[in-house]
Amino acid sequence: MKLYGSTLSANFRKVAAIALELEIDLHVNEVNVYQGDGQSAEYLAQNPLGQIPSLVDGDLVLRESNAIALYLAEKYGNNPIYSNDFAQRAHINQWLFWESSQWQPMLSEVMGAVVGHVLLPAVLPAPENSPAWDADKCLKQLTFLEQHLSTGWVAGETLTIADFAVGAMTTYFSRCQFPFELYPNITRWCNALHTRTSWANTQHTLWR
Ligand SMILES: N[C@@H](CCC(=O)N[C@@H](CS)C(=O)NCC(=O)O)C(=O)O
Numbered sequence: 001m002k003l004y005g006s007t008l009s010a011n012f013r014k015v016a017a018i019a020l021e022l023e024i025d026l027h028v029n030e031v032n033v034y035q036g037d038g039q040s041a042e043y044l045a046q047n048p049l050g051q052i053p054s055l056v057d058g059d060l061v062l063r064e065s066n067a068i069a070l071y072l073a074e075k076y077g078n079n080p081i082y083s084n085d086f087a088q089r090a091h092i093n094q095w096l097f098w099e100s101s102q103w104q105p106m107l108s109e110v111m112g113a114v115v116g117h118v119l120l121p122a123v124l125p126a127p128e129n130s131p132a133w134d135a136d137k138c139l140k141q142l143t144f145l146e147q148h149l150s151t152g153w154v155a156g157e158t159l160t161i162a163d164f165a166v167g168a169m170t171t172y173f174s175r176c177q178f179p180f181e182l183y184p185n186i187t188r189w190c191n192a193l194h195t196r197t198s199w200a201n202t203q204h205t206l207w208r
Contacts, residue, residue, distance in 0.1 A: 001026040003068075004043070005052030007204040008034060008119065011065040012053040014168035018069050018161055020198035022076045026055075034119045065168070066096040069161045081160050092155045095162035106141050107169040111176040118175050118206060131176045142183060149185040159196070167193045171207050 003019065003026050005012030019026050031037045031052050038050035047054045047063045055062045055071070062068050070093075073082035083089055113127035132138065145166070148154075155162040170190050173180070180187045193199050 002029055002056045003027070004029045004031045004046070004054045004056070006030055006032045006034075007202050008032065008206060009052050010168040010171040011051075013171055013202045013204075014065050014164050015053045015055070015068045015072070017196070017198040017202045018072055018081070018164050020201065021081050021164075021196070022072055022079055024072060024076060064100075066100055066165055069096070069165060073161050080158065081164075083160070088156070092160050092162045095154050096165050099162075099165045099168075103141055103145075103166060104169055106137055107172075110135065110138055111169075111172050114176045115172050118172075131178075133177075133179050142186070146183045146185050149189045153189070153192075163189075163193060164199070167199070171203065175207055 001024065003012075003015060005016075005028075007013050007016060016028065031043060033050065033052050037043060038047070038052065044050055046056070046061055049063065051063065053063075053065055053068060055068045057071075057075075060071075062071060070082075073079065078084065082092065110131045110133065113124075114131055116124040117126050133142075151157075153159050153163050154166050167190070170178075170186075170193075173190070180190075
């Protein structure tokens with residue numbers, strides 16, 4: 001099994017950490033999309049969008065980090081981070097869909113300029129303004145997650161793939177002046193995630 005991407009990317013880190021949690025022996029092929037690697041003919045043949053991550057398992061070629069996360073969790077069933085109970089699975093999946101449809105788009109918009117500058121300082125100038133963490137669309141999603149995380153993990157009492165999915169974009173929080181002090185539950189959860197070796201070991205030094 002081969003995973004393509006770079007730990008510079010939150011979506012790659014999401015999948016790489018899940019693979020570590022599941023103790024999957026996969027080969028990582030470095031594709032630095034920020035330096036144009038995603039636009040090579042070879043990579044575009046595999047992922048026409050030129051994005052990371054992508055996974056190759058035999059004849060299966062898969063893109064979309066949450067789809068890859070689910071594939072790994074289902075293939076390596078009977079694992080603690082993806083329940084065998086249908087109702088609990090539905091609950092976990094609900095958070096994966098929220099992550100890709102609401103959480104990540106909102107965070108991409110608010111953090112994009114800073115993240116772009118950190119990745120490509122010679123090309124993208126530092127933004128004049130700090131990320132607008134107090135914008136209405138941020139407050140709505142952040143308040144929602146903050147209230148939800150008063151105890152436990154994203155999908156309940158145990159760590160699941162939903163934590164890695166929702167946690168992925170928090171990779172950029174420190175460099176984007178996220179107001180941790182205003183969100184104690186999110187902060188507690190971020191810290192708890194960092195106690196996982198899988199999460200700590202997939203953090204790129206750029207995002208510390
Ligand atoms: N929805 C996709 C998003 C993938 C994505 O946007 N990846 C970024 C890195 S985090 C990328 O490859 N960007 C380069 C590009 O879009 O050209 C997923 O979850 O895998």
